[in-house]
Amino acid sequence: MAADTASVYRIEDYRPSDYLIPRTHLTFSLAPDATRVVAELEVERREGAPLDAPLVLDGDGLQMLRFEVNGKAPPASRLSANGDRLVLTQAPPSRRFRVTIETVVAPASNTTLMGLYRSGGVYCTQCEAEGFRRITYYLDRPDVLSVYTVRIEAGLAEAPVLLSNGNPVEQGALDEGRHFAVWHDPHPKPAYLFALVAGDLGRLDDSFVTASGRKVDLAVFVEHGKEARATYAMDALKRSMRWDEDVFGLEYDLDVFNIVAVPDFNMGAMENKGLNIFNDKYILADEDTATDADYANIEAIVAHEYFHNWTGNRITCRDWFQLCLKEGLTVYRDHEFSADQRSRAVERIGDVRTLRALQFPEDQGPLAHPVRPRRYREINNFYTATVYEKGAEVVRMIATVLGEDDFRAGMKLYFERHDGQAVTIEDFLKAFEDASGRDLAQFALWYHQAGTPNLTISDSHDAEAGEYLLDIEQAVPPTPSESRKRLMHIPLAFGLVGEDGVPLSFEAVEGALVQDGVIHLRKRRHTVRFSGLKKRPVASVNRGFSAPVTVAFQRSRADRLLLARSDEDAFARWEAINGLMLDESILASRMVRGGKRPEFDDAVIALHGEIAGDASLEPAFRALALASPGETDIAREIGDNIDPDAILAARLALTEVIGSRHASVFEAVRGALRPHGPFRPDAEGAGRRALGNTLMEYLSVASGDPALAARQFAQADNMTDRHAALVVLVHRFPGSAAAAEALADFERRHGGDLLVMDKWFHVQATIPGPEALDRVRALTRHPAFSMSNPNRVRALIGAFANANQTGFHRPDGAAYGFFVETILALDRKNPQVSARMATALRSWRSLEPTRQAAARAALLTLSEPADLSTDLRDIVERTLA
Ligand code: TRP
Ligand code: ZN
Numbered sequence: 001m002a003a004d005t006a007s008v009y010r011i012e013d014y015r016p017s018d019y020l021i022p023r024t025h026l027t028f029s030l031a032p033d034a035t036r037v038v039a040e041l042e043v044e045r046r047e048g049a050p051l052d053a054p055l056v057l058d059g060d061g062l063q064m065l066r067f068e069v070n071g072k073a074p075p076a077s078r079l080s081a082n083g084d085r086l087v088l089t090q091a092p093p094s095r096r097f098r099v100t101i102e103t104v105v106a107p108a109s110n111t112t113l114m115g116l117y118r119s120g121g122v123y124c125t126q127c128e129a130e131g132f133r134r135i136t137y138y139l140d141r142p143d144v145l146s147v148y149t150v151r152i153e154a155g156l157a158e159a160p161v162l163l164s165n166g167n168p169v170e171q172g173a174l175d176e177g178r179h180f181a182v183w184h185d186p187h188p189k190p191a192y193l194f195a196l197v198a199g200d201l202g203r204l205d206d207s208f209v210t211a212s213g214r215k216v217d218l219a220v221f222v223e224h225g226k227e228a229r230a231t232y233a234m235d236a237l238k239r240s241m242r243w244d245e246d247v248f249g250l251e252y253d254l255d256v257f258n259i260v261a262v263p264d265f266n267m268g269a270m271e272n273k274g275l276n277i278f279n280d281k282y283i284l285a286d287e288d289t290a291t292d293a294d295y296a297n298i299e300a301i302v303a304h305e306y307f308h309n310w311t312g313n314r315i316t317c318r319d320w321f322q323l324c325l326k327e328g329l330t331v332y333r334d335h336e337f338s339a340d341q342r343s344r345a346v347e348r349i350g351d352v353r354t355l356r357a358l359q360f361p362e363d364q365g366p367l368a369h370p371v372r373p374r375r376y377r378e379i380n381n382f383y384t385a386t387v388y389e390k391g392a393e394v395v396r397m398i399a400t401v402l403g404e405d406d407f408r409a410g411m412k413l414y415f416e417r418h419d420g421q422a423v424t425i426e427d428f429l430k431a432f433e434d435a436s437g438r439d440l441a442q443f444a445l446w447y448h449q450a451g452t453p454n455l456t457i458s459d460s461h462d463a464e465a466g467e468y469l470l471d472i473e474q475a476v477p478p479t480p481s482e483s484r485k486r487l488m489h490i491p492l493a494f495g496l497v498g499e500d501g502v503p504l505s506f507e508a509v510e511g512a513l514v515q516d517g518v519i520h521l522r523k524r525r526h527t528v529r530f531s532g533l534k535k536r537p538v539a540s541v542n543r544g545f546s547a548p549v550t551v552a553f554q555r556s557r558a559d560r561l562l563l564a565r566s567d568e569d570a571f572a573r574w575e576a577i578n579g580l581m582l583d584e585s586i587l588a589s590r591m592v593r594g595g596k597r598p599e600f601d602d603a604v605i606a607l608h609g610e611i612a613g614d615a616s617l618e619p620a621f622r623a624l625a626l627a628s629p630g631e632t633d634i635a636r637e638i639g640d641n642i643d644p645d646a647i648l649a650a651r652l653a654l655t656e657v658i659g660s661r662h663a664s665v666f667e668a669v670r671g672a673l674r675p676h677g678p679f680r681p682d683a684e685g686a687g688r689r690a691l692g693n694t695l696m697e698y699l700s701v702a703s704g705d706p707a708l709a710a711r712q713f714a715q716a717d718n719m720t721d722r723h724a725a726l727v728v729l730v731h732r733f734p735g736s737a738a739a740a741e742a743l744a745d746f747e748r749r750h751g752g753d754l755l756v757m758d759k760w761f762h763v764q765a766t767i768p769g770p771e772a773l774d775r776v777r778a779l780t781r782h783p784a785f786s787m788s789n790p791n792r793v794r795a796l797i798g799a800f801a802n803a804n805q806t807g808f809h810r811p812d813g814a815a816y817g818f819f820v821e822t823i824l825a826l827d828r829k830n831p832q833v834s835a836r837m838a839t840a841l842r843s844w845r846s847l848e849p850t851r852q853a854a855a856r857a858a859l860l861t862l863s864e865p866a867d868l869s870t871d872l873r874d875i876v877e878r879t880l881a
Helices: 227-248 292-307 320-341 344-363 385-402 404-418 425-436 557-566 570-593 602-613 619-626 631-638 644-661 663-673 683-703 707-715 719-732 737-750 754-765 772-779 790-803 814-829 831-841 849-863 870-880
Strands: 019-029 035-045 055-058 063-069 079-082 085-088 096-105 115-119 122-126 146-155 161-164 167-173 178-189 196-199 202-209 215-222 256-262 275-279 454-462 467-475 490-497 508-510 513-515 518-521 525-531 538-541 550-553
Touching: 063 079, 063 085, 122 256, 122 275, 146 161, 146 196, 161 178, 202 227, 215 227, 227 256, 227 292, 227 320, 256 292, 275 292, 292 320, 292 683, 292 719, 320 344, 320 385, 320 425, 344 385, 344 570, 344 619, 344 631, 385 404, 385 425, 385 490, 404 425, 454 538, 467 490, 467 518, 467 538, 490 557, 518 525, 538 550, 538 557, 538 570, 557 570, 557 602, 570 602, 570 619, 570 631, 570 644, 602 619, 602 644, 602 663, 619 683, 631 644, 644 663, 644 683, 663 683, 683 707, 683 719, 707 719, 707 737, 719 737, 719 754, 737 754, 754 772, 754 790, 772 790, 772 814, 790 814, 790 831, 814 831, 814 849, 814 870, 831 849, 831 870, 849 870
Parallel strands: 019 146, 215 256, 256 275, 454 550
Antiparallel strands: 019 035, 035 096, 055 085, 063 096, 079 085, 115 122, 122 196, 146 178, 161 196, 167 178, 202 215, 454 467, 467 525, 490 518, 490 538, 508 525, 513 518
C-alpha cells in the first residue's frame, strides 16, 4: 500500500489562533466561470500571542489576484501563498490591521459541491466543515468568530434573488443589467456558517411572531412552480420555532429567516445563520410526489436545522473534534420535537431502528470511533451515525441520569454561560455538573470510548423468600486502537411484570442504585436483589431504550411472549415482538443453509393475528410490530459468516407463513382502515397507511398474486400507497407483467421530476437477487440518472450497496467490481460522496468466506490508484486495517 503522507489531526494539538478576525466584509461579483471575491478582514492579534507570529490563512485550490495589508501590497519576501495556504510573516506591529484579499473562483465547474457552486442554475455555498477556504483565504476554524457584512452583485435576469446571512441592509440597481444586495449578520459566527444564494427562484412567504413579540419574515425559496410543495416545510418551520420557545425557552434572533432548496447537495441540509440551505428532497412535498416517510423527514430536518440556531450557531464548537457538541445535541432536540408532534412511542421505535441500522454496524466495525473522536485525517468522514445518532442517545442519557429538572437546569446554564462562544464537550458536561451538583466523570466515557457495550443478564426467583435476583454484567468490546475499555455508567430502565401481565411492585432493592425505574450500572457486575416478590416476575429491561447497548438475556419463549403481549412500555413491547421475529428468522436461515425447509414457532406466528386486530394499539405501532425484520437487521443479529441468500429465503418464508395464517384477519383489518377521506400527512393518517401497506405486503406474498398490489397501484390517490404497491410488485413479483407495467406507468407520470424518479431508481436497485446488478448498470445510462447529483447516486448506487444484500453481495463478487469502478469515477467529481459510498463495504469481515474474499479484493483495488481523494483513501485504508 502506498505510504500515506496525509496529515493526522489530533485533539491534543489544539492551540488557540494567534489572530482573530472581528469583522469580515465580503464582496461577490457573481459570474458562472469567474466570480470575483474581495475579502476585507479586520485582523486582530490575540492577547498573549507573540508579536512576531506569522498570519497563516487557510485556502483550498485558490487563485489570488490581490493581497494587501492596510491597503498596500506587502514585500514579496514576506508573503507566500500557494492555493492551499497563505503565510504573511512580519505582520504589522499594531494589534489591529486590515487585510484585503481578492480571489477568483469558478462556481460552474465546481463538482465537489463545497465552497461556491451552481445547482440548477442557482449560485449557492456549502462551507461546513472546511468549504469557506475554497472561496477566500481565511482563518477557517470554528473558534474564529466574526461579524459579517456581505455585498452580492449579479445579473438581474440571472439572479433576481440575492441572499446571505443575517438581515437585509440595502439593495439597488447597477449598470449593464446588474444589481446588488447587502446583508449584515450582527451575530459573530465561524466561517463554516457563512452562506450565499443567488438565482432566479420562486418563494413562499410567511411570518412568525416570537414569544417576546418580534415579527420575523419567513421565506422558503424553491424552483419556480414548486412553491406549493414548500407548504409543509414552512408549516414545520413555524412549529419548530414555537416548540423551541415552549420547551427550551429559545427565541429566534434575526428579522428574517430564509430557507433555500437546491437539487445538488452533499447531505441533508445546512444550518447557515439565518439562511438554511437544503437538499430539495427535504423541502418539497405534496401527496402526489412524497411519501409519509418523506414528510416525516422534512419535519425532522427543518426542525434540526432551525434548532442549530442555538445549538451550533449561538454556541458553536471549539474545533471539529467537538462536532457532537452541536450535532448529537441537535439530533436529540429534533427527536424530542418529532415525539411531541407525533407519537412518542412510535418515534422512539423508529429512532432506535435507525440507530441500530446505521450506528451499530459502524461501532462494531473497522470505522468505529468515539462520539468525541481524538484524531482524524478528513473531518468530512466524521459526520457519522456515531456523532449524530449515538451523540443524541448520550444527551438523552444525561436527561435520564439527572432527571428532567436538573437536565433543564443544565441546559439553561449551558446557554447562559456559553452564548457567543466556541466550546467543548467538557464545557457542556460541566454545565450539567454545576447545575445538578452531580459528578459526570464516569458518564463522560460515553463521549470518549467507542464500541457498543453489551449487557449479559440472568435472573432467578426464590418464591419462599419473596426475592428476585437480576445478575447484570457489562462488557465493552475492543475497537480500533482501543483494546482496553473502562467500565461505563449505564442507566438501565426496567420494570417487573407479573405472570398475568400486570406490573409488580417490590419492597426493597440492594446491589445497585435504583431510582425512578432505572438501575444505574457502574461496576462490571451487579447482582440486584429485589424483595417483596412472592410471585415470579418477568423483567422488562432497557425500557424506552434507555441506553444504547446490546442485551443478552437468556429466557423462556413464554416470558418473551408475555412481554410481547403486555409490556406497558411501548418500546419494550415492540422490542419483545421484534426479538421473537428476529430469532425465528435466524433459526429459519440456518434451516435454509442446512438444506431444510424453514419452520416456525406457532405461538410467535399466532401473535401477529392478535396484534393486527388489537384496536387498543395505534395503527402506526401495529405496523411496526407486524413488519418482519429486514435482511440487514437479521444479518446484523447473526453477526458473522453471513449468507444473504439464506437470510432472504428465511424472511420470505416467514412473511408467507404469517400472511397465510392470518389472511382473513389481515384482510378485515385492512378493509376497516379505508376509505380514509382526504389525504392528510399527519401521524395519524401516516399510521393508518403504514398498517394498511404492511398488511398488503403480507397478503400479496401469501396469495402469490400481484393483483392486490396492482389494484392499489392503479387506484392510489397518494404517493405513499402508490409507492408501497410499487415496491411489492417489483420486489415480490419481479419479472411479472404487473411489475413492468407499474414501473412504466411511474416513469410516464414522474419522468420529468428527478426527485420523484429517485424512488423509481431505488425500487429497482433493491430488487432481491443477482439480476439487480445488470439492471443497476443499465440504469446508470438512463437519461434521468447523473453521477453529478448526489441524490441520484444515493438512490441508485447507494441503495444497491446498502439496501440490497443479495444483489450487492452476489457470491461471484461481480457487484463489487461494478461498485469499485463507480466509486473511482465518482471520486474525481465529488470526494465527499465517494467516501460516503465506500463505507458500504465496512462490514466485509462479517460475510461468509467466499464473499469476504471478494469484498477484500475489491477494497484492495479501490486502494490502488495514487490519486484517490484524501476522503476516500481515509475510508478505504481504515476499512482494510
Ligand atoms: N451541519 C449539517 C447538519 O447536520 C450537515 C453538514 C455537515 C453538511 N457538512 C455538510 C451538509 C456538508 C452539506 C454538506 O445539519
Ligand atoms: Zn446538524
